[in-house]
Amino acid sequence: MSHTLGIRQAQKQKTRQALLDAALGLLEEQSLSSLGLREVTRAVGVAPTAFYRHFRSTADLGVALVEEALGSLHPMIRTTVSTTGDHEERITRAIELISRHVDGYPAHVRFIARERHGGVQPVREAIRAQLARFAQEVKDELAQDPVSEGWSEDDLLMLAHLYVDQMLITASLFLEAQEGPEEEREERTRNVAQVATRQMRLIGLGRHHWLD
Amino acid sequence: MSHTLGIRQAQKQKTRQALLDAALGLLEEQSLSSLGLREVTRAVGVAPTAFYRHFRSTADLGVALVEEALGSLHPMIRTTVSTTGDHEERITRAIELISRHVDGYPAHVRFIARERHGGVQPVREAIRAQLARFAQEVKDELAQDPVSEGWSEDDLLMLAHLYVDQMLITASLFLEAQEGPEEEREERTRNVAQVATRQMRLIGLGRHHWLD
DNA sequence: AATTACAGAGAACAGTTGTTAACTGCATGG
DNA sequence: CCATGCAGTTAACAACTGTTCTCTGTAATT
Structure with missing residues (x-):
């Protein structure tokens, strides 16, 4: 090939x-x-x-950067929400994966967060399309979970979008935590992880009681 | 005066x-x-x-714009999450308020969404500070709700941040729905409202079962 | 071995940018 | 009523921008 x-x-x-x-x-x-x-x-x-x-143009270059930053991320997304393991485990693993990704590719993460609502239309559109793909993939993964029995397609997709947005917010917070004075960096990072974990836990709770 | x-x-x-x-x-x-x-x-x-x-400088002007866009918004935030009325009512009212605000001040909303992670540090900082104030206010409002009995301060704040971020995401989606061809605009707007409503509902469910 | 294709260099263009300095006119306060 | 303060103007600067056209060397093709 x-x-x-x-x-x-x-x-x-x-x-x-x-x-x-x-x-x-x-x-x-x-x-x-x-x-x-x-x-x-x-x-x-x-x-x-x-x-x-x-x-x-630089806009064209921007679209290429979107491809570079998000294109190769799809396997990771699937792993992140894969249905193996206990709920609490899954959350910990997801946060861990996000944290590592931000550590490994901070500039990519910053670029996506910045240009998602940025001033260049084609780039916004490219990001939007990739995130929509992510949401679809998350939805497919969620659908395989026994917890999702009885859920409508629409509801699965709305939950998937909630998860994707939450991942982006968390990634952006990890990034902010890296900036500033070195000393308390680790503490800030741990705090972000803790808050994000609890938010995921709360969303998970809502998910379990959705069909009540 | x-x-x-x-x-x-x-x-x-x-x-x-x-x-x-x-x-x-x-x-x-x-x-x-x-x-x-x-x-x-x-x-x-x-x-x-x-x-x-x-x-x-233009950065200085940007900071002034943050003040203009978010400074006068605090009363509305309190109303949005005020503890009057049934849960479903509150959600409907919140989404309605966001929708109206986006209709009334689209440029302000776009500016905040764009510059929250934008390339100008003082402006990012100004937005961050205002959103932190919002989260505090939402926390205070949540604390008055009987549902919050037994909640720790940390947990109240993490939920408040979740709500604030969710509001911003929703506002940005309403904005995107306004763009594009006129014909299906109303449909897109209604769809955003519907998805946002269900996401709020799910978060609310998680909130009720938090102390289980 | 001769020819072609094409990544990159070089020079020049008209137009733009932020910032400085010295100015003008007029509302304000003594 | 006069002197001062200050919002806004005018002119000029060096530096920068995107884009065009022409040219060069060399890898790829014939």
């Missing part, structure tokens, strides 16, 4: 990735709508015009 | 407000971090340098 790329195409993908990485770095302190194409090429060390060989 | 302003100060406040209004308008299609000071003054019809008489 995987055709070995020629020297030419390999080098092209390399600079393309360099542009994406540089952009992601620059986006830690600003929004996509203020990101200049020259700014990005300067950070990579390449001529401004080279940008056009890879992206039509 | 209210001292009648001189002609001078009145005119100053008028242009200041004009700057805020123009900025809010321009921010419908971009983020604050890309908003130029000249852009704003041009929209108002005033010299660029006049900007400095009112704000140190």
